Amino acid sequence: xxxxxxxxxxxxxxxxxxxxxxxxxxxxxxxxxxxxxxxxxxxxxxxxxxxxxxxxxxxxxxxxxxxxxxxxxxxxxxxxxxxxxxxxxxxxxxxxxxxxxxxxxxxxxxxxxxxxxxxxxxxxxxxxxxxxxxxxxxxxxxxxxxxxxxxxxxxxxxxxxxxxxxxxxxxx
Amino acid sequence: xxxxxxxxxxxxxxxxxxxxxxxxxxxxxxxxxxxxxxxxxxxxxxxxxxxxxxxxxxxxxxxxxxxxxxxxxxxxxxxxxxxxxxxxxxxxxxxxxxxxxxxxxxxxxxxxxxxxxxxxxxxxxxxxxxxxxxxxxxxxxxxxxxxxxxxxxxxxxxxxxxxxxxxxxxxxxxxxxxxxxxxxxxxxxxxxxxxxxxxxxxxxxxxxxxxxxxxxxxxxxxxxxxxxxxxxxxxxxxxxxxxxxxxxxxxxxxxxxxxxxxxxxxxxxxxxxxxxxxxxxxxxxxxxxxxxxxxxxxxxxxxxxxxxxxxxxxxxxxxxxxxxxxxxxxxxxxxxxxxxxxxxxxxxxxxxxxxxxxxxxxxxxxxxxxxxxxxxxxxxxxxxxxxxxxxxxxxxxxxxxxxxxxxxxxxxxxxxxxxxxxxxx
Numbered sequence: 059x060x061x062x063x064x065x066x067x068x069x070x071x072x073x074x075x076x077x078x079x080x081x082x083x084x085x086x087x088x089x090x091x092x093x094x095x096x097x098x099x100x101x102x103x104x105x106x107x108x109x110x111x112x113x114x115x116x117x118x119x120x121x122x123x124x125x126x127x128x129x130x131x132x133x134x135x136x137x138x139x140x141x142x143x144x145x146x147x148x149x150x151x152x153x154x155x156x157x158x159x160x161x162x163x164x165x166x167x168x169x170x171x172x173x174x175x176x177x178x179x180x181x182x183x184x185x186x187x188x189x190x191x192x193x194x195x196x197x198x199x200x201x202x203x204x205x206x207x208x209x210x211x212x213x214x215x216x217x218x219x220x221x222x223x224x225x226x227x228x229x230x
Numbered sequence: 231x232x233x234x235x236x237x238x239x240x241x242x243x244x245x246x247x248x249x250x251x252x253x254x255x256x257x258x259x260x261x262x263x264x265x266x267x268x269x270x271x272x273x274x275x276x277x278x279x280x281x282x283x284x285x286x287x288x289x290x291x292x293x294x295x296x297x298x299x300x301x302x303x304x305x306x307x308x309x310x311x312x313x314x315x316x317x318x319x320x321x322x323x324x325x326x327x328x329x330x331x332x333x334x335x336x337x338x339x340x341x342x343x344x345x346x347x348x349x350x351x352x353x354x355x356x357x358x359x360x361x362x363x364x365x366x367x368x369x370x371x372x373x374x375x376x377x378x379x380x381x382x383x384x385x386x387x388x389x390x391x392x393x394x395x396x397x398x399x400x401x402x403x404x405x406x407x408x409x410x411x412x413x414x415x416x417x418x419x420x421x422x423x424x425x426x427x428x429x430x431x432x433x434x435x436x437x438x439x440x441x442x443x444x445x446x447x448x449x450x451x452x453x454x455x456x457x458x459x460x461x462x463x464x465x466x467x468x469x470x471x472x473x474x475x476x477x478x479x480x481x482x483x484x485x486x487x488x489x490x491x492x493x494x495x496x497x498x499x500x501x502x503x504x505x506x507x508x509x510x511x512x513x514x515x516x517x518x519x520x521x522x523x524x525x526x527x528x529x530x531x532x533x534x535x536x537x538x539x540x541x542x543x544x545x546x547x548x549x550x551x552x553x554x555x556x557x558x559x560x561x562x563x564x565x566x567x568x569x570x571x572x573x574x575x576x577x578x579x580x581x582x583x584x585x586x587x588x589x590x591x592x593x594x595x596x597x598x599x600x601x602x603x604x605x606x607x608x609x610x611x612x613x614x615x616x617x618x619x620x621x622x623x624x625x626x627x628x629x630x631x632x633x634x635x636x637x638x639x640x641x642x643x644x645x646x647x648x649x650x651x652x653x654x655x
Contacts (some may be wrong), residue, residue, distance in 0.1 A: 061258070087382055087383075088329065110360055110361045111360075114359075114361040114365045114367075115364065117368035117369075117371065121375075122367070122368060122371025122374070126374055126375060126401055127397075129378050130377075187421075206517075226313070
């Protein structure tokens with residue numbers, strides 16, 4: 059086993075363990091922090107793949123900003139946690155079915171590719187971040203999806219302002 | 231002797247190879263050694279920083295500062311450290327034990343992690359990440375998490391209140407800080423910190439984008455949560471905020487993280503806006519570059535200390551208002567305008583580009599200040615004064631906040647009487 063494989067196994071194990079903890083812990087704040095740890099473990103896996111942009115984005119956006127918001131919201135809902143908290147609800151069977159379908163789909167989709175056991179091809183020369191950046195603004199490549207996401211985010215922004223501002227205030 | 235760092239690396243390389251260590255293992259050994267060296271020297275630096283800051287603040291306040299232990303009181307910090315280490319390590323019974331112990335470690339990690347990408351000299355850096363600027367933001371978020379964790383896990387309402395202020399302050403000010411970092415990235419065309427330093431060969435980015443440098447300084451000051459932004463630990467309001475339950479070495483870790491973070495802000499300001507290790511002769515002698523880097527960082531750090539020693543603490547509403555209604559809009563305008571100007575003048579000589587960018591910064595600053603002057607003042611007790619209250623006060627009476635104007639008649643006469651007593655008839 060090479061050093062890369064050992065590092066990969068360690069971080070996968072840590073990530074999976076924390077993922078399981080984040081859904082099984084009864085204390086909501088602890089499970090939120092377990093989720094953050096899991097996100098960092100995934101960032102470490104990206105680092106192993108030399109995808110440094112994804113490492114930084116994963117750590118800054120998911121583990122940083124979004125997770126901090128989750129923790130804050132959970133901290134505000136103190137009464138919702140404790141040993142008596144129900145950990146399941148009546149939609150559990152449906153959720154299990156859906157999750158199984160998603161996992162099955164991913165496994166089936168991956169099995170259609172023949173790259174298992176092959177050595178990864180070498181990274182193309184040049185700055186990958188620069189490459190990604192020019193691909194995002196190239197109308198023949200990803201400009202349309204990029205702009206679509208921008209519109210989506212803008213509408214989310216406007217929507218959150220409306221929700222936070224309250225519907226009644228606008229009438230004054 | 232021009233390049234101490236390469237010389238040391240080559241020497242160690244030869245040493246390891248001659249001892250029969252396989253070639254594949256040498257990069258790993260170097261990586262571990264570099265990480266250890268950076269983290270260790272960063273934390274050692276704190277010892278000196280604490281002495282420096284105490285001395286500087288003391289001078290500004292017309293005191294002498296530490297002067298008993300060792301020459302110039304240099305060993306005072308060692309005595310304090312020893313005291314902290316020997317103190318009893320308390321964990322409150324209502325605390326969440328695991329998170330309580332994890333929080334100070336995260337806080338230190340968030341700061342020490344930043345040093346992984348800071349180029350100290352042309353040939354001395356931990357890692358040359360192609361997304362260095364983004365990494366700074368990612369590593370900084372660890373510290374925020376540490377403070378949130380500390381505030382919640384202490385099981386103390388003051389600590390929790392401190393943690394809420396953290397979320398409001400640190401998460402808010404991360405936005406203008408990020409936008410300010412974007413400017414050097416755009417001007418240099420790379421997110422590599424070494425590339426950003428190299429792009430400042432002609433002129434520092436502080437000269438091309440002084441507004442961005444200033445906003446970065448202010449936003450970072452808020453992110454370190456130092457005076458005048460130390461709302462997280464305002465003694466008179468929430469005792470000591472998130473670290474109220476911490477004692478001994480765990481408190482010491484928060485303390486060290488804060489001091490090192492403040493200096494790191496100085497170092498980042500140096501790298502992003504003040505030309506990093508660049509200076510006369512630094513090209514030929516990278517060792518000299520490290521000296522320039524240290525000198526500039528200390529100068530920038532002294533600015534932070536100066537702010538801490540002389541400015542009063544801002545209120546929480548002022549703090550949030552300033553971030554979201556002043557810094558963020560100004561930076562969004564500046565980022566968009568810088569992109570346009572920089573692209574439009576890409577082919578013109580660097581001097582013209584430089585002056586155009588400087589003019590743009592002055593313009594945006596002037597516009598922001600002009601708009602600021604036309605805003606109604608924030609009042610502590612009237613967050614949004616309704617027009618009718620205003621009209622009341624437009625008469626000869628001095629403005630009285632509404633919660634004060636609901637007083638009993640007797641008190642009102644007392645206040646009025648004082649006014650009349652002032653002018654002796």
